[in-house]
Amino acid sequence: xxxxxxxxxxxxxxxxxxxxxxxxxxxxxxxxxDVGHLLMMPGQVCYEPVIQLFGDWVVNEDGSLNRETIAQxxxxxxxxxxxxxxIIHPAxxxxxxxxxxxxxxxxxxFFFIEAAxxxxxxxxxxxxxxxxxxxxxxxxxxxxxxxxxYSEEKARKVMENQLSEDEFExxxxxxxxxxxxxxxxxxQIERRMRTYYESM
Numbered sequence: 430x431x432x433x434x435x436x437x438x439x440x441x442x443x444x445x446x447x448x449x450x451x452x453x454x455x456x457x458x459x460x461x462x463d464v465g466h467l468l469m470m471p472g473q474v475c476y477e478p479v480i481q482l483f484g485d486w487v488v489n490e491d492g493s494l495n496r497e498t499i500a501q502x503x504x505x506x507x508x509x510x511x512x513x514x515x516i517i518h519p520a521x522x523x524x525x526x527x528x529x530x531x532x533x534x535x536x537x538x539f540f541f542i543e544a545a546x547x548x549x550x551x552x553x554x555x556x557x558x559x560x561x562x563x564x565x566x567x568x569x570x571x572x573x574x575x576x577x578x579y580s581e582e583k584a585r586k587v588m589e590n591q592l593s594e595d596e597f598e599x600x601x602x603x604x605x606x607x608x609x610x611x612x613x614x615x616x617q618i619e620r621r622m623r624t625y626y627e628s629m
Contacts, residue, residue: 438594439587449618521544
């Protein structure tokens with residue numbers, strides 16, 4: 430089984446690329462954000478530590494954590510973001526390693542890991558190669574405004590907190606251009622996947 434890390438700046442279209450891969454290939458896709466949300470649910474490993482970090486006031490009436498409130502806090506306070514990351518990221522990585530082992534036993538051909546912090550969290554210990562999803566900054570800004578309702582200021586701030594394009598490109602094994610030409614994006618994916626099948 431080939432394990433592939435997928436990263437890229439916010440708004441670059443990582444989910445779009447991975448949805449296509451999941452639909453067209455024998456591939457398991459695990460997104461770090463989804464795992465993080467799962468592990469913050471009541472009874473899961475990150476639930477109590479997050480409450481201890483922020484206090485009971487981030488707990489909803491049904492016992493779930495108010496992720497919007499938490500997101501607002503960490504957006505404004507970098508030290509709180511770092512503390513939250515120290516709780517969430519190691520647990521997410523451990524979960525993903527277990528899922529990789531499970532998929533190997535199930536003889537899945539490809540396992541894709543999507544995370545914004547693959548490089549920072551040393552996922553190179555886990556994946557065989559890294560894809561970087563590239564998209565022009567202006568297009569990313571527009572997607573964030575349109576799809577997530579971000580203000581221009583919020584979009585810029587989020588982008589500034591991520592690695593630069595040069596840093597991403599220096600570490601990646603495959604650069605996928607995901608602009609507004611959907612057919613071109615699909616073609617790049619198909620060509621790359623074909624090289625894997627040819628080398629099997």
